[in-house]
Amino acid sequence: MALEKITTLTGQAINVPGNDIDTDRIIPARFLKCVTFDGLGEYLFYDVRKDADGNNKPHPLNEERFKSATILLSGANFGCGSSREHAPQAIQKYGFRGIVAESFAEIFFGNCTTLGIPCACASREDIAKIAAAVEVDPTIEVTIDVDRQEVRFGNDSVTVEIRGSARDALLNGRWDAIAELHEGVSQVQEVAGRLAYMSA
Amino acid sequence: MRTKQVFLWYRKFWYAQCNPSKLMAKSLFEKVWDTHAVRTLANGQTQLLIGTHLIHEVTSPQAFGMLRDLGLPVLMPTRTFATVDHIVPTDELVEPYRDSLAQAMMDELRKNCADNNVTFFDRGTGKQGIVHIVGPEQGITQPGTTIACGDSHTSTHGAFGAIAFGIGTTQIRDVLATQTIALGKLKVRRIEVNGELRPGVYAKDVILHIIAQLGVNGGTGFAYEYAGTLFDSFTMEERMTVCNMSIEGGARVGYVNPDQTTVDYLQGRPYSPSGDDWDAAVERWLSFASDPGCAYDDVVVIDAADIAPSVTWGINPGQGISIEQSIPRPETAASDDEKASIEEALDYMKLQPGSPIKGTPINVAFLGSCTNGRFSDFQEVAKYIAGRQVAEGVKAIAVPGSQIVAAQCEKEGIDRILTEAGFEWRGAGCSMCLAMNPDKLIGDQLCASSSNRNFKGRQGSPTGRTVLMSPLMVAAAAVTGEVADAREVFGVN
Numbered sequence: 190m191a192l193e194k195i196t197t198l199t200g201q202a203i204n205v206p207g208n209d210i211d212t213d214r215i216i217p218a219r220f221l222k223c224v225t226f227d228g229l230g231e232y233l234f235y236d237v238r239k240d241a242d243g244n245n246k247p248h249p250l251n252e253e254r255f256k257s258a259t260i261l262l263s264g265a266n267f268g269c270g271s272s273r274e275h276a277p278q279a280i281q282k283y284g285f286r287g288i289v290a291e292s293f294a295e296i297f298f299g300n301c302t303t304l305g306i307p308c309a310c311a312s313r314e315d316i317a318k319i320a321a322a323v324e325v326d327p328t329i330e331v332t333i334d335v336d337r338q339e340v341r342f343g344n345d346s347v348t349v350e351i352r353g354s355a356r357d358a359l360l361n362g363r364w365d366a367i368a369e370l371h372e373g374v375s376q377v378q379e380v381a382g383r384l385a386y387m388s389a
Numbered sequence: 390m391r392t393k394q395v396f397l398w399y400r401k402f403w404y405a406q407c408n409p410s411k412l413m414a415k416s417l418f419e420k421v422w423d424t425h426a427v428r429t430l431a432n433g434q435t436q437l438l439i440g441t442h443l444i445h446e447v448t449s450p451q452a453f454g455m456l457r458d459l460g461l462p463v464l465m466p467t468r469t470f471a472t473v474d475h476i477v478p479t480d481e482l483v484e485p486y487r488d489s490l491a492q493a494m495m496d497e498l499r500k501n502c503a504d505n506n507v508t509f510f511d512r513g514t515g516k517q518g519i520v521h522i523v524g525p526e527q528g529i530t531q532p533g534t535t536i537a538c539g540d541s542h543t544s545t546h547g548a549f550g551a552i553a554f555g556i557g558t559t560q561i562r563d564v565l566a567t568q569t570i571a572l573g574k575l576k577v578r579r580i581e582v583n584g585e586l587r588p589g590v591y592a593k594d595v596i597l598h599i600i601a602q603l604g605v606n607g608g609t610g611f612a613y614e615y616a617g618t619l620f621d622s623f624t625m626e627e628r629m630t631v632c633n634m635s636i637e638g639g640a641r642v643g644y645v646n647p648d649q650t651t652v653d654y655l656q657g658r659p660y661s662p663s664g665d666d667w668d669a670a671v672e673r674w675l676s677f678a679s680d681p682g683c684a685y686d687d688v689v690v691i692d693a694a695d696i697a698p699s700v701t702w703g704i705n706p707g708q709g710i711s712i713e714q715s716i717p718r719p720e721t722a723a724s725d726d727e728k729a730s731i732e733e734a735l736d737y738m739k740l741q742p743g744s745p746i747k748g749t750p751i752n753v754a755f756l757g758s759c760t761n762g763r764f765s766d767f768q769e770v771a772k773y774i775a776g777r778q779v780a781e782g783v784k785a786i787a788v789p790g791s792q793i794v795a796a797q798c799e800k801e802g803i804d805r806i807l808t809e810a811g812f813e814w815r816g817a818g819c820s821m822c823l824a825m826n827p828d829k830l831i832g833d834q835l836c837a838s839s840s841n842r843n844f845k846g847r848q849g850s851p852t853g854r855t856v857l858m859s860p861l862m863v864a865a866a867a868v869t870g871e872v873a874d875a876r877e878v879f880g881v882n
Binding site: 207208209211213214217218219221222223224225226236237241265266269270271272273274275277278292294295296299300303304353354355357358361363365366367369370371373374376377380381383384385386387 | 424425426427428430431432433434436438440441447448450451454459461464465468475476488490491493494497531533534539540541543554555556557558559560562563566567568569570571572573605606609610636637639641662666669670673705726729730733823824825842844845846847849851
């Protein structure tokens with residue numbers, strides 16, 4: 190089960206500003222009534238994008254000029270709240286391949302990494318710089334370089350941080366841990382055998 | 390004589406080697422981590438054994454689907470337990486449900502459990518309920534264990550001295566297939582609360598206070614160890630309320646060291662050890678408590694007397710104040726960032742800066758959730774609400790966290806006290822905490838809620854408003870029709 194080695198990804202970007210954007214906002218709970226993740230992309234940020242009648246509200250994701258964006262920019266503590274993987278799944282199914290934010294909530298960060306979505310942390314000033322460049326020219330090419338831990342846009346670049354274990358997993362095609370975990374099953378049985386509550 | 394001396398010397402030497410406090414004092418987190426660490430993975434993370442896995446209908450069906458795609462079986466079916474909570478209608482007990490999507494999820498979970506020999510506390514068993522209430526109730530949640538569930542409020546189980554945390558669906562697949570996940574070790578912050586709570590102040594106020602102090606992302610990368618004389622004196626249900634909301638402070642894990650209170654709670658529960666195994670289990674459980682003098686990455690000390698009945702005014706659980714305080718003004722914010730978030734929250738909540746939170750009219754009162762849907766929560770409300778009436782125009786619902794909680798309340802006549810006061814008494818489930826079921830706010834209704842999240846749209850209406858508070862404060866809001874101080878409304882002193 191060879192996985193893609195994610196070293197860099199390039200595309201257009203979109204800025205969805207704000208701090209503490211929670212997973213209920215990313216994908217409202219009523220859209221979680223499903224037994225597969227298919228089709229979730231359609232409901233990404235639904236309640237901030239659509240009014241009660243399903244008409245578009247002012248939101249960057251509704252703007253034609255950002256329609257091709259594959260890199261999402263945001264603020265601090267992105268993805269807080271519910272552990273629902275439906276949130277990163279909706280982001281991925283909408284077409285995003287990477288996220289640059291000031292910081293990420295922990296469970297969300299782990300869920301993204303497992304799906305091969307790099308989550309890069311950058312300073313507020315640097316995110317503002319990228320956002321300003323994208324605002325001027327939405328077609329500007331933005332690259333998240335996982336290896337060099339930088340984001341390049343136009344002739345500019347900023348330093349980002351991708352947490353060690355996640356960076357290693359992305360670069361070496363180990364972001365989905367199942368194969369490696371499965372290799373350890375005999376050791377798992379051994380450790381479980383030593384624990385009274387697991388053998389009872 | 391000489392033999393005895395040698396023996397005593399040897400025993401002393403042996404103790405010095407083996408007593409962890411002499412060698413290296415460890416926190417509970419480290420002890421549980423060390424006993425469950427299988428190996429180090431190539432990226433430096435640990436392959437961590439998950440002793441107990443809890444699943445529900447929302448986040449597990451896709452994981453079973455992935456497992457089928459990979460052709461892998463469930464490795465240890467007896468270590469996964471299922472229940473149904475998020476989607477169940479609380480006012481509709483007979484299937485098929487009117488909502489066909491909810492019925493499909495119910496059917497899928499039932500089938501996945503049957504196909505894989507997983508124990509399912511289905512509605513017909515009398516043991517169904519919110520997953521974080523069912524685990525402890527059944528004695529499945531035990532000290533010194535690792536527990537994972539596809540739900541961020543899994544930290545609840547930490548009340549028993551377990552390392553318990555929420556995971557995503559792909560990780561649910563990992564646990565089903567390998568009984569492990571890949572995880573980096575957390576740091577540990579000890580939050581010590583000493584002293585006694587003032588009358589009318591509850592466990593819910595303690596955690597809202599902690600989150601307001603440390604921030605909604607202050608716990609990122611940490612496990613929270615709740616300690617101090619207040620937690621020593623807390624019941625298991627109070628400990629669960631606090632641990633439950635750890636994630637609202639950014640901490641994936643929160644726990645309390647096991648003690649006699651923990652042991653007493655677990656004795657005689659269906660999945661608790663019994664007979665000869667009981668004594669050995671108790672000894673083992675207590676040995677997991679953090680050693681005196683162990684190192685912490687951070688320590689925070691709080692005086693219990695400083696905590697007042699707390700309510701939220703904004704759109705995240707950290708935006709809370711005491712009931713006596715006024716709604717913050719954007720211009721008093723410490724940073725531009727905070728100013729922007731206050732403005733955003735006030736705009737959404739339609740609240741006036743600088744005005745008291747007390748007196749804010751409410752439309753709905755919700756008692757329940759994995760935070761405050763246990764027997765003692767309803768018992769406390771019943772104690773004060775008997776003889777009072779829910780204000781006109783307020784919709785008030787009381788939703789037991791499990792069928793066992795419901796039965797216990799019904800046995801004690803608590804359901805009657807609540808219904809006589811004007812609350813609707815419902816079946817067990819998550820209900821209006823997240824509105825994946827018919828219990829939802831309508832339009833911009835404001836809800837006094839004993840749940841855990843006040844995010845925009847959380848309670849089912851994209852413009853619905855939530856004010857988080859303790860169950861007794863919800864009762865006070867219900868009878869007055871506005872956000873109120875339960876101590877004044879019910880004469881608590």
